[in-house]
Amino acid sequence: MAETIKLSEVEHVKDGSNYLRGTIDDSLQNRVTGALNPDDTHLIKFHGSYQQTDRDLESERKRQKLEPLYSFMIRVRVPGGVASADQWQRMDALSDAYANGTLKLTTRQTFQLHGVLKRDLQQTIAGFNQVLMDSIAGCGDVNRNVMCSSNPRESELHRQVYEASVAISNHLTPRTTAYWDLWLNGESTYSSAINEGEQEDFEPIYGKTYLPRKFKIALAVPPTNDADVFANDIGLVAIEQDGQLLGFNVAIGGGMGMTFGMPETYPRLADVIGFVPAANVVDVCEKVLTIQRDWGNRENRKFSRLKYTIDRVGLDTFVAELHQRLGYELAPAKPYRFETSGDAFGWSGGPDGKAHVTLFIEGGRVYDKPGYLLKTALREIAGFHTGEFRLTGNQNLTIANVNPKHRQQLQAILETHGVWNRTEKQTALRLNSLACVALNTCSLAFAEAERYLPQLLDRLDAVIRANDLTDDGILIRMTGCPNGCVRPYLAEIGLVGKAIGRYNLYLGANHAGERLNKLYREMLDEDGILRELTPLLEAYAAEREPAERFGDFVVRRGIVAATTHGQNFHA
């Protein structure tokens, strides 16, 4: 290209960072501030961490002549959301030792620790490493945690899809040794990333400026779209035959984030572009990613995601480039059907005789409070459980492959710690709720989410019960800003924070994550939300068709128009 490109600031930081080192080491040595040097705040994301402040204390500390209370969120990658009991116990212990005593299970099947002080970063990250976990590429302009359906019932098929997700994750993990140098004294006891035998850093896939923006991949096994594959840069829909994995339908260009007041930014669902056999899925992911590496916008980060690249060049052009780079063409997509993007709760049995139990974790937050000792219960269970802990894409937790002789003990622990009731005695609305962290630590938040949604649900539950909708799963998702961490534009009731106590209300997504919603009302306070939703829920209860979902109902009734593509989301 002839014209000069004015790269964004972050591009310069990456370029000069010597493969993500920057001056992080100096930043960590600096004792007079809890913050990093400004440039390093961009780089630390690639190591899985965000520098944050306690916004509740912002003005108070300013008056006290104290700097903001800086702390770090650290996101631990868990490909496919599958963690061992050892790993669970370690995360539990690290959250008490260095974080705020809680664990956040995220909508991308990762663990988040919040409130880690700068001086404890190294010990915390070293603690992950000891149980074979890492936080590299937890955030940053790289491929993030690869999601995978956590439904364990179709045991063999799920195992194969999970293995594909791990293979993709490993292939796309950055190769820089900066992570080991900075956090592990250069010693890697476990590495999915390091270049064996290499003397110098290089990034065979990413190059030294990595991607223009974050990149997300998810795999789902129909009929459950619990990984919300269409919200991802690459969504992979598993196609099976006789219980064996054949390959994947490939969808590209999904993404949730937008910016208020910028209609040229929009959420977009991925387009299905064909089918790839399982053996080639890693290759397809790499080529899609490298096209985005080369074609993505590096001037304005608001337009850097793959979805804008595709809409800029056209889907056909993009697919043609992909076929060229692959050296082969994708086969036509195969039929599939998703029914829900929610989780199924309670006990279930696999074909191999093992049992699984999925627990509702409100807001994904694992903590203890009087009468609800979730964190303690899970710690005790991790002490004897021989299966896995599976983090779902809906902030919930499946304790999978429970040894039959442990089942009774496990159930007893859930009951005595007040955990079982939280799953068993909820409205389906609450069981299908998601909330991002928002205040007090997320710097992007305009409004509350995780701390507030439970109270709003108390009032909505009353409406639900009054209208006999207790067992009707309606996806309700709240975020503190429009960036979309809990995929609010795929919610049947989406609440996106615009100011303290004020939310935009979006309606009309379908229940399986295949249609975006649409703005219905702006700047509602709590009473406004109730005032708007109550008549709609009443009408839904009275006038729906058999098995009709709330999102479909409001579209059928013309309460909102259907969003058929990201580019008409704002229409």
Next chain:
Amino acid sequence: MSLLSQNQALPLGLDDTTLQRLTTGLSDQQLIWLSGYFYGRTSAGRSEVQQAVQGATQAQPAAPAAAAKLTILYGSQTGNSKKVAQQTAEKAKQRGVQVTVQDVNDYATRALKTEQQLLLVVSTQGEGEPPVAAEELHQFLLSNRAPQLPDLRYSVLALGDKSYVQFCQTGREFDERLAELGAQRLLERVECDVDYQEAAQTWADRVLEVIAAEANTGHAGGSGSQATAAETLTAPAPAQYSHHNPFEATVLEKIQLNGRGSSKETYHIELSLADSGLHYEPGDALSVVPRNGEALVAEVLQTARLDGTAPIQLSGVEFELGTALTQKLELSVLTRDVLERYAATAPQHKQLAEIVTDIPQLQRYVYGRDVADLLREFPAELSAEQLAAVLRPLPARAYSIASSLLVHPDEVHLTVGAVRYAAHGRTKHGVCSSHLADRLDIDHTARVFVERNEYFKLPQDAATDIIMVGAGTGVAPFRAFVEERVELGAEGRNWLFFGNPNFTTDFLYQTEWLQHLKRGTLRHLDVAFSRDQAEKIYVQHRLLEKSRDVYGWLENGAHFYVCGDKARLGSAIQEALKQVVQREAGCSAEDAADYLRALKKQRRYLEDVY
């Protein structure tokens, strides 16, 4: 002849003729004596008389020394001893005594043998140590190198604080040692509590009476009036505001500096000095006249079974007991003198009598106890008058000033750590810190006066580097130092070492320091937060980590300041600094100790510890 030089203006009502008439037939010596006599008779308009007399003596060649010369030495930490010494010299001069007043820090110890009359005004620091200025003389005198001093006549004025067990220890040691060495007292030692002014003036008058009487009886030969003060005799302008006449300063701002969850409770308090005319310099202290808390007063009244409205007298002024207990008498700490008086008033308590006579026991007893504890544990039927007589006056508390007047005109800022602890069944509060922390809100007034700290001052030369070591509220004067240096555009570099328990909550004035660091007005900032890691790390550890640069700065002439808790900081920093010197200069421990001694002697190692 004219006694006055040509250009010396005569006071109103005097002309040459009158002067001639008054002085005809008098010898020079008689004239000089008379000038002192008249000067001494005058109490009003002193400064004009002083000028006149100085003019007179300047015009006159020195008379042969007839009376013994008087040397006044002062060993001062905060400047109080210096003030008294200068006032005494002034009085001596008025009496026509040939007097030299000198800082003991600058005094050549070998000169002691030649002294005839010596007045020593010396304070006591902490747990019975001499002020830095007097360390060398103290060490010399108490050693076996000290000469016999049979010809010396002397008197000691000891300044101290009765809340310390080793009250006036240094003055006592000087006094007793001089006697041992054969010197004879002009007057018995006088010991002054924090409220020293009156007792000090009385001592000065009486000791000068003795000197005058001896001169007249020819005890020591010679007389003379030439003031040969080693430094200017101009007494500092008498402080307009004092303990007895404090300025009512309005509270402009009050901020709890510690973040949530801190183990500390520190307040930044801004007071208005508008219309007071009060002036201070960085390094000075502000004394606050506190009041006791209602709860403690009630506790004392209840335990003593006395009525708060009972009339009592303090120094001849009538008060209600409750008012006196609130405003005039110390309740929150027990001191030796109070215990002694109480034991005498309540002789039935044998155990108390025993405690009073045994210092270690006494120290253990007073620790954490207040007047209410004493009254409860050793009950006695005291009248309101008796109780008031037992107690000691409520002293003012001095806080190192945390602001520069240049930056905050008409304001003074304090950094106050609230003292609270549980002991002997009740929560105890530091009288003044809780007065400021709990009972003074914005727009209330605090009763204050400025106390000069003579030595804890910025270097005269603005190009000199400074290293500041402050722990906890000890960082206060350094805020003033850096503010002042920035405002003056001082080119010397500033380096701060700061320590406190926890980084996130206890980094006092953090955002200000970070600003200074960013602007370069603070060259280095090294911090130690003792409880942020398994092992305790303190400022002295940071000093050692930075030993090369610290030593480099010192070699480059830097001044080194320490402020904070004496027990925790004082000796630890000195030890660390000795190690720094030993390591960087590659010298012996003794040489390092000498290096530090020399720094102190040059007034480049300065402490404000409490």
